[in-house]
Amino acid sequence: MAKSETQMRRNLERHGLSDEQLKAMFRNMLLQRQLDNRGFQLNRQGKVPFALGSEGHEALQAGAAMAFHRGKDILAPYYRDLGLAIGIGLTPYEIMLSIFARADDHNGGRQFPNHYSSKRAGLMSFSSILAAHIPHAVGAAYAMKYRNEAGRAVLVTCGDGTTSEGEWHESMNYAAVHKLPMVMLVENNQWAISTPLSLQMAEPNIYKRAEGYGMPGEQFDGFDPIVTYEVVNRAMERARSGGGPSLIEGICYRFLAHSTDDNDMTYRTKDEVSENRKLDPVPRFERRLVEAGVMTPQEVDDMKKSVLRETNEATDAAEAMPYPDASDLYKNLYEGAWQPWQ
Amino acid sequence: MAIESVATASKHILNNVEAVRETLYEAMKADERVIILGEDVGNRGNVFLITKDFIKEFGAQRVIDTPIAEASIVGIAVGMAMEGLRPIAEIQFADFIYPSFNQIVGEAAKIRYRSNGEYTCPLVIRTPYGGGVRGALSHSVSIEALFYHVPGLKIVAPSFPADVKGLLNAAIDDPDPVLFLEHKKTYRLIKGEVPEGHYTIPIGKADVKKQGTQLTVVSYGLYVHWALEAAQALEQDGMSVEVIDLRSIRPMDRTAILESVRKTRKLLIIHEDNKFGGIGAEISAMVAEEALFDLDAPIRRLCAPDVPAMGYALPLEEEYMSSPAEMAEAMREMVRF
Numbered sequence: 114m115a116k117s118e119t120q121m122r123r124n125l126e127r128h129g130l131s132d133e134q135l136k137a138m139f140r141n142m143l144l145q146r147q148l149d150n151r152g153f154q155l156n157r158q159g160k161v162p163f164a165l166g167s168e169g170h171e172a173l174q175a176g177a178a179m180a181f182h183r184g185k186d187i188l189a190p191y192y193r194d195l196g197l198a199i200g201i202g203l204t205p206y207e208i209m210l211s212i213f214a215r216a217d218d219h220n221g222g223r224q225f226p227n228h229y230s231s232k233r234a235g236l237m238s239f240s241s242i243l244a245a246h247i248p249h250a251v252g253a254a255y256a257m258k259y260r261n262e263a264g265r266a267v268l269v270t271c272g273d274g275t276t277s278e279g280e281w282h283e284s285m286n287y288a289a290v291h292k293l294p295m296v297m298l299v300e301n302n303q304w305a306i307s308t309p310l311s312l313q314m315a316e317p318n319i320y321k322r323a324e325g326y327g328m329p330g331e332q333f334d335g336f337d338p339i340v341t342y343e344v345v346n347r348a349m350e351r352a353r354s355g356g357g358p359s360l361i362e363g364i365c366y367r368f369l370a371h372s373t374d375d376n377d378m379t380y381r382t383k384d385e386v387s388e389n390r391k392l393d394p395v396p397r398f399e400r401r402l403v404e405a406g407v408m409t410p411q412e413v414d415d416m417k418k419s420v421l422r423e424t425n426e427a428t429d430a431a432e433a434m435p436y437p438d439a440s441d442l443y444k445n446l447y448e449g450a451w452q453p454w455q
Numbered sequence: 456m457a458i459e460s461v462a463t464a465s466k467h468i469l470n471n472v473e474a475v476r477e478t479l480y481e482a483m484k485a486d487e488r489v490i491i492l493g494e495d496v497g498n499r500g501n502v503f504l505i506t507k508d509f510i511k512e513f514g515a516q517r518v519i520d521t522p523i524a525e526a527s528i529v530g531i532a533v534g535m536a537m538e539g540l541r542p543i544a545e546i547q548f549a550d551f552i553y554p555s556f557n558q559i560v561g562e563a564a565k566i567r568y569r570s571n572g573e574y575t576c577p578l579v580i581r582t583p584y585g586g587g588v589r590g591a592l593s594h595s596v597s598i599e600a601l602f603y604h605v606p607g608l609k610i611v612a613p614s615f616p617a618d619v620k621g622l623l624n625a626a627i628d629d630p631d632p633v634l635f636l637e638h639k640k641t642y643r644l645i646k647g648e649v650p651e652g653h654y655t656i657p658i659g660k661a662d663v664k665k666q667g668t669q670l671t672v673v674s675y676g677l678y679v680h681w682a683l684e685a686a687q688a689l690e691q692d693g694m695s696v697e698v699i700d701l702r703s704i705r706p707m708d709r710t711a712i713l714e715s716v717r718k719t720r721k722l723l724i725i726h727e728d729n730k731f732g733g734i735g736a737e738i739s740a741m742v743a744e745e746a747l748f749d750l751d752a753p754i755r756r757l758c759a760p761d762v763p764a765m766g767y768a769l770p771l772e773e774e775y776m777s778s779p780a781e782m783a784e785a786m787r788e789m790v791r792f
Contacts (some may be wrong), residue, residue, distance in 0.1 A: 187538070189534075218571075219570065219571065219573055220569060220570055220571050220573075221571030223568065223569055223571060224569055228569075230569070230570040230573055230574060231573070232573050232574065237534075237537060237538075237574070238537070238566055238569060238570035238573065238574040240561060240562060240565065240569065242557060242561050242562070245530065245557060245558065245561060245562050247530075248526070248527040248529075248530025248531045248533065248534060248558070249530060249531075249533050249534035249537060249562070250534060251527070251530070251531045251534055252530070252531040252532060252533060252534020252535035252536070252537070252538065252540075252542070253534045253535070253537065253538040254534075255531065255534070255535055255540075256534075256535050256538040256539060256540050257538075259490070259516055259517075259540070279526060279554075280526050280527055280530060280558075283522070283524040283526060283527035283530075284527055284530070284531075286522055286524070287521070287522060287524070287527055287531060290522065444571070444572070445567055445568055445571050445572035446567065446568050446606055446607060447567070447607070447609075447631050448567075448575070448630040448631060449630075451659065451706050453606050453705070453706065454606075
């Protein structure tokens with residue numbers, strides 16, 4: 114579980130992060146939460162059929178994104194990775210296009226929200242089928258190694274639930290056999306929709322499996338963005354410099370239900386959720402930044418206003434855009450002229 | 456070399472194993488992005504020796520002996536393809552493809568579509584299929600019907616060496632995922648002239664292997680050869696049967712089938728796969744929709760019975776499969792109808 118309050122209040126260990134980087138991570142966390150909440154609001158307003166939140170993953174994703182080298186690394190994320198997506202360069206407008214399923218969305222309004230794809234950002238397209246993207250990350254890492262592209266690595270993420278899939282195991286094994294430049298980051302939020310960790314695995318420390326694969330494994334406090342950055346950065350540097358893959362596990366908690374279509378009170382208690390809420394990484398990181406003198410309370414306020422403004426603008430701009438045309442259903446199935454529906 | 460010049464190209468005689476091998480070899484020579492991965496493709500050189508000694512020439516980085524894990528053999532190839540390589544994944548026997556079903560159907564087939572063209576998946580999955588080799592329940596099956604329902608995939612099943620080479624080249628050049636089916640029984644049984652050098656045969660084009668006027672037979676794989684044998688035999692009785700080799704299962708060459716059926720006015724579909732929901736069902740439905748009033752007889756399908764697969768014991772294999780004699784009998788009945 115996450116570190117205690119006392120531990121968190123110790124002197125700010127920066128691990129080489131500048132004030133600007135710390136602020137950028139904090140802004141990412143604020144933006145994640147704002148965009149998350151916006152999705153759920155829009156769903157309650159009947160404007161979008163579905164939304165999915167990553168509340169509780171903010172620190173983990175902001176920290177991990179800071180360790181990603183834009184223009185070089187590749188991200189193979191899963192559907193609870195809003196903070197990673199914006200952290201590597203997707204804009205709030207792009208996120209809102211996906212939430213509203215507009216024509217200009219990267220996926221042309223075909224996929225669920227949160228199923229990002231951006232060749233520009235190095236974010237590999239993925240589906241809702243858990244673990245199916247992990248061999249893709251292995252293949253991408255293989256391509257990097259095959260082409261001798263030193264200084265590049267693949268960051269692949271998943272939740273605790275996905276680690277039960279066969280393809281998760283196959284991928285870890287393969288990455289280790291070929292010593293590929295890949296980092297497997299597990300965002301352990303304790304729940305696979307309604308199934309708790311105790312029913313997913315007898316050994317709850319996922320990182321321990323690394324030894325069986327023959328790669329380094331490490332567990333860290335995923336409520337701490339700086340610690341996350343340090344661990345992910347170290348693993349990515351190892352991967353980039355030919356040191357092979359690692360399995361790193363950040364412990365966090367899923368504050369919201371699985372999605373807008375889920376009621377988590379059918380399988381977990383309010384008490385459990387509120388106990389974890391006390392460890393909410395967003396206000397805690399805010400306090401730490403203010404206490405360490407990185408930001409003044411006024412700067413924090415200004416940042417929150419700017420994040421809200423940016424979210425509002427992105428929402429309005431995306432909502433004003435058109436849906437894909439019905440004829441778009443027939444585009445981009447194959448290259449060339451073959452139209453199997455005719 | 457373009458397809459137009461194949462007629463004048465110098466040729467040599469190869470069997471189907473050699474045709475696959477030659478095509479893979481030339482593709483590896485021509486393009487460093489081409490990578491072969493699968494079980495026992497490297498040191499062993501594939502269980503049919505198709506890639507024998509490739510590892511010596513191209514290295515273990517390009518001829519990868521994978522762990523025994525079919526889902527990730529395809530999944531890793533998908534990732535390679537998304538990031539600019541041209542992987543050729545091998546599933547050792549088609550019967551072993553089931554663990555990779557999601558990677559083929561849920562992932563490879565949808566990547567271009569789901570990313571609205573931002574990502575593509577130029578991937579070839581080769582696999583030997585089919586019976587008549589005492590392959591029992593798990594080394595004999597036909598798998599095409601499990602995949603031909605899926606938009607986003609292409610499926611080819613050539614069975615003449617020149618077609619094998621031309622279509623495998625087309626599959627490797629193709630910007631979308633192609634499932635390439637090789638009938639095991641034809642591997643060393645079927646020999647033929649193959650043009651030297653690079654040429655392609657367009658995916659989606661059938662080939663009339665024998666002209667005829669009284670009945671159209673549509674088939675693919677080993678059964679094309681047996682259907683030809685049966686049709687030749689009927690010539691002596693003055694019966695004229697046209698035999699179409701589909702070669703590509705999806706896209707399907709509807710034009711070639713309809714042209715032939717409108718000429719002969721009768722259609723018999725022969726395949727080794729089970730009847731229910733098989734390729735023949737789609738062809739029948741298509742012909743019924745497009746050319747019902749051109750027909751002089753009910754469409755007929757000669758296919759495997761709906762049991763899981765052919766058994767290991769010889770009588771069980773023979774009962775499952777259609778023989779050239781059974782094919783000739785079905786043809787005779789159709790011509791006389």
